[in-house]
Ligand SMILES: Nc1ncnc2c1ncn2[C@@H]1O[C@H](COP(=O)(O)OP(=O)(O)OP(=O)(O)O)[C@@H](O)[C@H]1O
């Protein structure tokens with residue numbers, strides 16, 4: 001079945017939870033099987049690869065219990081079993097090594113045809129050296145095969161893991177079961193080192209002893225005891241590359257929920273590469289990562305993806321969208337993964353790039369000029385996926401860019417179900433994010449003077465293409481007009497009421513900001529931010545006649561934003577969440593201590609009666625300054641502007 005990707009006609013504004021890590025889930029399942037006691041694994045990835053692993057463990061005689069967001073493993077292995085590993089590299093390598101630790105066993109292995117071609121030789125040679133006897137049914141050192149096993153007694157191994165780091169990971173974990181210490185020396189290094197580091201760290205988390213005394217040397221102790229009874233799997237950092245890239249492809253903001261911290265998964269480094277490439281800005285917001293659009297330079301870029309090679313496909317697939325040459329190196333080993341990824345990506349990307357070149361270890365993408373992309377490609381571009389989940393998902397993200405305008409679909413993914421290897425509902429989530437981003441949201445931002453309302457509102461509006469309305473400027477404009485007419489607040493409400501009758505207001509749009517004009521003319525900032533206005537504005541703003549005069553106008557701004565095709569509305573003031581839009585999708589109340597606010601104003605060289613204005617605003621009878629019901633309070637006293645903006649954008653993305 002082919003799947004048409006619906007482009008985002010508005011900047012992405014969504015929160016996405018990527019699934020648990022495949023690599024961590026399958027390591028945790030194996031380590032749990034080695035633990036000798038029941039281990040409960042929380043937040044596992046439920047996908048074809050992890051189900052293959054779990055099924056193999058069941059076939060081996062382990063008890064596997066699957067519940068809401070957990071899998072538990074208990075029991076011990078039988079001496080014979082038939083195991084089918086599909087095209088799951090981790091199951092293939094880890095289980096082949098694991099069964100060899102069982103004394104006097106006999107096991108039969110088969111796999112998908114794709115696995116027949118994937119590298120196993122280095123692993124099998126090492127296992128033969130340790131006493132296992134393999135019989136190959138087709139090609140030597142390849143699936144399918146049977147193996148007679150004798151257990152491990154430790155000693156020295158010289159290991160060739162040059163073609164896959166999983167070979168080293170498999171040996172490391174399995175040697176925990178040897179009757180004495182095993183010393184492993186690598187012949188010629190390995191690829192994707194962060195995955196080996198992940199294995200070592202996870203073995204230690206389980207309480208198994210492993211040492212790395214020097215480069216290319218490992219010592220695994222015979223660890224009899226496992227220290228834990230439960231384990232929580234982190235969000236998959238490789239899968240998180242897709243939502244990060246989505247922010248770049250759609251020029252929007254995507255909140256990646258529970259983004260892992262640096263530690264187990266090397267692929268968290270993708271976020272930094274995307275930042276260096278100028279494609280996104282990334283901000284930590286608590287446990288989450290906010291990826292924001294950025295302006296990439298037009299200069300060609302080159303990045304070495306050796307350490308984060310699973311994410312090179314994400315980077316490559318979106319490269320044609322940015323009009324500059326992109327070279328990716330360090331990816332030779334990915335030619336023997338789920339597909340020949342270098343060649344496959346070159347073939348597919350060339351369908352929407354001017355030219356794509358590749359060699360053994362690299363791919364270079366020469367895009368069309370941004371302005372000519374839509375005319376140059378013949379739509380729809382049909383993407384073959386070679387049963388490779390990452391080819392499907394990376395092109396899915398590229399297809400979210402609205403290159404034709406008006407949401408015309410231009411990428412069709414063949415066999416999208418292959419994404420189930422690591423993210424079963426990926427395309428459903430992508431479509432849900434598009435729908436979420438289409439939702440018109442009204443954001444109410446309230447707070448006292450100089451808490452940062454304008455700085456935050458303007459930046460959020462710019463990032464999301466929302467319309468920004470500063471209602472403080474409305475009150476200032478009215479104050480200026482009245483003062484200009486010689487009406488001081490002391491003249492009383494009737495005089496003000498009378499004077500307002502002749503005031504005609506309308507709206508002018510400048511970029512993302514809607515400005516209130518009087519008699520069709522803009523009243524400049526320099527006129528409404530004077531000392532005189534500062535001293536009088538809150539006195540006028542306390543009058544019910546003035547508030548009533550502006551209420552209907554301010555409420556009409558939602559309609560204006562929709563009519564002008566903005567993706568949403570950010571309105572700032574003192575009563576937006578409490579009076580103007582009490583049902584706003586997002587209500588935020590900004591606060592900061594008085595000293596901080598006074599300093600901020602002083603830095604601007606402005607003298608402002610902050611505390612006097614705040615007191616008048618809080619104590620007036622009509623629409624006083626209050627924290628609106630249901631609003632999120634952000635105390636900005638010790639936060640940078642960027643942090644407050646990121647927190648606010650995260651709240652909008654999640655609403
Ligand atoms: N988190 C922050 N950290 C440091 N400075 C900030 C922060 N937020 C805003 N500022 C600075 O404080 C000053 C006041 O901010 P801003 O004008 O956004 O406040 P405001 O709430 O809109 O004020 P007012 O209601 O009086 O118009 C500006 O100079 C701004 O750059």
Ligand SMILES: Nc1ccn([C@@H]2O[C@H](COP(=O)(O)O)[C@@H](O)[C@H]2O)c(=O)n1
Pocket residue numbers: 449450471472473475476537538539541542572573574575576613614617
């Ligand atoms: N919704 C609002 C917005 C503003 N005011 C009054 O206007 C004054 C100036 O606002 P700034 O945001 O430019 O500082 C403010 O002190 C309030 O008196 C209001 O009442 N309601």
